[in-house]
Amino acid sequence: MLHVSTRGEAPALGFSDALLTGLARDGGLYLPEKWPSLSADTIKGFAGRSYAEVAKAVLGPLVDGDIPAADLSHMIDESYASFRHDAVCPLTQLDDNLFLLELFHGPTLAFKDVAMQLLGRLMDHVLKSRGARATIVGATSGDTGSAAVEAFKGLDQVDIFILYPHGRVSDVQRRQMTTVASPNVHALAVEGTFDDCQNMVKAMFNHRGFRDELQLSGVNSINWARVAAQAVYYFTAAVALGGPHRPVSFSVPTGNFGDILAGWVAKRMGLPIERLMIGTNANDILARTLQSGAYEMKGVEATTSPSMDIQISSNFERLLFESYDRNGEAIRRLMASLNQSRSFMIEAGPLARIREEFSAHAVNEASVADEMAQTYRSTGYVLDPHSAVGTRAARALLKDKPDVPVVALSTAHPAKFPDAVERATGVRPALPPHMADLMERNESFTVLPNDQSAVERFIRERARAVKGAAA
Ligand SMILES: Cc1ncc(COP(=O)(O)O)c(C=O)c1O
Numbered sequence: 001m002l003h004v005s006t007r008g009e010a011p012a013l014g015f016s017d018a019l020l021t022g023l024a025r026d027g028g029l030y031l032p033e034k035w036p037s038l039s040a041d042t043i044k045g046f047a048g049r050s051y052a053e054v055a056k057a058v059l060g061p062l063v064d065g066d067i068p069a070a071d072l073s074h075m076i077d078e079s080y081a082s083f084r085h086d087a088v089c090p091l092t093q094l095d096d097n098l099f100l101l102e103l104f105h106g107p108t109l110a111f112k113d114v115a116m117q118l119l120g121r122l123m124d125h126v127l128k129s130r131g132a133r134a135t136i137v138g139a140t141s142g143d144t145g146s147a148a149v150e151a152f153k154g155l156d157q158v159d160i161f162i163l164y165p166h167g168r169v170s171d172v173q174r175r176q177m178t179t180v181a182s183p184n185v186h187a188l189a190v191e192g193t194f195d196d197c198q199n200m201v202k203a204m205f206n207h208r209g210f211r212d213e214l215q216l217s218g219v220n221s222i223n224w225a226r227v228a229a230q231a232v233y234y235f236t237a238a239v240a241l242g243g244p245h246r247p248v249s250f251s252v253p254t255g256n257f258g259d260i261l262a263g264w265v266a267k268r269m270g271l272p273i274e275r276l277m278i279g280t281n282a283n284d285i286l287a288r289t290l291q292s293g294a295y296e297m298k299g300v301e302a303t304t305s306p307s308m309d310i311q312i313s314s315n316f317e318r319l320l321f322e323s324y325d326r327n328g329e330a331i332r333r334l335m336a337s338l339n340q341s342r343s344f345m346i347e348a349g350p351l352a353r354i355r356e357e358f359s360a361h362a363v364n365e366a367s368v369a370d371e372m373a374q375t376y377r378s379t380g381y382v383l384d385p386h387s388a389v390g391t392r393a394a395r396a397l398l399k400d401k402p403d404v405p406v407v408a409l410s411t412a413h414p415a416k417f418p419d420a421v422e423r424a425t426g427v428r429p430a431l432p433p434h435m436a437d438l439m440e441r442n443e444s445f446t447v448l449p450n451d452q453s454a455v456e457r458f459i460r461e462r463a464r465a466v467k468g469a470a471a
């Protein structure tokens with residue numbers, strides 16, 4: 001199976017090359033050239049099987065033999081053995097037809113672990129088999145960074161540099177990135193927003209000399225393998241609720257659009273999904289876009305769900321590509337407009353296609369707090385602020401269609417955001433035992449200006465230093 005770029009000008013690549021490449025050389029994002037399809041009987045057969053078994057069945061056709069099946073199977077088993085819940089991503093009922101898919105039982109307490117645990121193993125495997133090294137650069141609003149640091153720390157084949165917005169992540173998130181004493185891990189606090197960090201990472205990939213010199217690779221959801229691995233839990237959740245014969249909707253707290261795109265991928269692969277609800281916080285660019293067709297950036301507002309404080313939802317480009325009948329030229333035009341005027345307009349046809357499958361609902365700060373408080377009062381369940389966005393948006397979906405079960409994705413453990421949770425519920429959630437001393441560990445990070453060349457200079461020097469030390 002080859003993978004094509006959304007901008008239509010980069011070489012088509014197999015799974016392993018797309019995995020190592022991250023962002024395509026034309027600035028686009030990779031997608032499989034066609035969607036493998038799982039039959040209703042195959043999906044029905046997922047009932048009662050372990051998460052790892054379902055992952056093998058879903059990812060097998062996407063990897064398509066590019067990595068030997070036995071190796072893939074072994075890496076999947078290892079990835080999910082470290083989760084603190086036997087079901088890996090358990091489902092719990094919150095209300096009539098409202099379910100929560102808990103995605104925070106991995107090592108760093110957020111949904112990113114589900115894909116990142118596998119991504120780390122896949123990259124290490126491919127690099128070792130090629131005798132190669134890579135410099136991983138990633139942008140984070142808090143959770144991708146911690147999951148990536150955890151997955152890649154100590155690996156011989158990689159140096160990893162994580163850019164996060166200085167002062168705009170929670171203390172727990174920051175400490176998860178800055179207290180890992182491993183010589184291949186570098187936490188960079190950039191004086192800017194998440195969007196600035198993400199733009200810098202993309203610019204590094206588009207800076208061909210730098211990219212090739214350092215053998216850059218990416219761990220954000222611009223990397224196709226991340227999205228592919230996240231598609232698995234849509235299958236396990238839907239099947240647990242009677243799928244594929246009973247359609248289910250999903251409500252997803254959304255920032256970079258990777259997680260909800262994974263649901264759309266599951267649907268492309270044959271999973272009946274009624275609706276995909278985009279839940280946004282006060283940074284409501286996607287909700288406004290679905291309403292008007294105009295993708296228009298404003299300034300980023302700091303919220304209690306900082307991981308979603310995003311204006312440039314990278315993976316939306318993948319959805320646009322499909323909605324524009326895979327017309328790379330159209331996507332190049334839209335993205336050029338975004339660069340020049342911070343906005344673009346989606347044409348009527350593609351917009352209608354998007355609206356056929358997606359709804360959107362913006363949840364303001366008062367409603368996020370109210371959702372945490374009300375859910376706690378009525379059920380005793382403590383939501384984190386991101387999951388509260390998804391849950392509130394799920395309730396909006398249920399108002400329209402009360403008979404279709406809605407699964408709200410619970411993307412982080414409440415202990416990652418203890419201050420916001422305590423303010424709303426009066427409960428201060430405790431970190432699990434393996435992280436109990438997190439606040440006492442020593443931190444190491446470098447503050448850098450919001451300046452591309454300064455960050456590139458730093459990475460070049462440090463990547464060399466790490467190689468020098470290892471030599
Ligand atoms: C806890 C949490 N919830 C939701 C999101 C949004 O997910 P996505 O960026 O895939 O839309 C993020 C960030 O990615 C996150 O860290």
Ligand SMILES: N[C@@H](CCOP(=O)(O)O)C(=O)O
Nearest residue numbers: 140141142143144220221307
């Ligand atoms: N919310 C994310 C932002 C990056 O998202 P990604 O899924 O593209 O890696 C984070 O926590 O870092």
